[in-house]
Amino acid sequence: MGIGGISIWQLLIILVIVVLLFGTKRLKSLGSDLGGAVKGFKNSMQDDEEEKKNLENSEETTAKSEQAQEEIKK
Template sequence: MNALAIFLGVIGAPQVILIIAIVLLLFGGKKIPELMKGLGGGVKEFKNAMKDDQPANSKKEEETKEKE
């Protein structure tokens, strides 16, 4: 773990600015909002899928409550 930390160093403001500049150069200013919109949509779908995926026991409990 220490070797990895030494190799990568500490990520600070200059490194973040460099990464943002590289992304801007690669994708351009117009493409980035589209990429972020797609990423946000993916995260939203993932959250909805996690919310819908309930354990089997809780589904059975809900069904018994509905019958009563």
């Protein structure tokens, strides 16, 4: 018995039916499209994290600059 009560033979039969219905070329392009979408999602998540860090660094720099200006005024 395999995953969740589905045997390996049932999975192979489903795979054969899918290949027969859609063809290997269509499945290959679907797989590459899906891979590209996942890669784009990961890149956008990394970009968001970098942007957040840059914003935090900018806020820290602004606060330090304001403190230095106050000390100069004293």
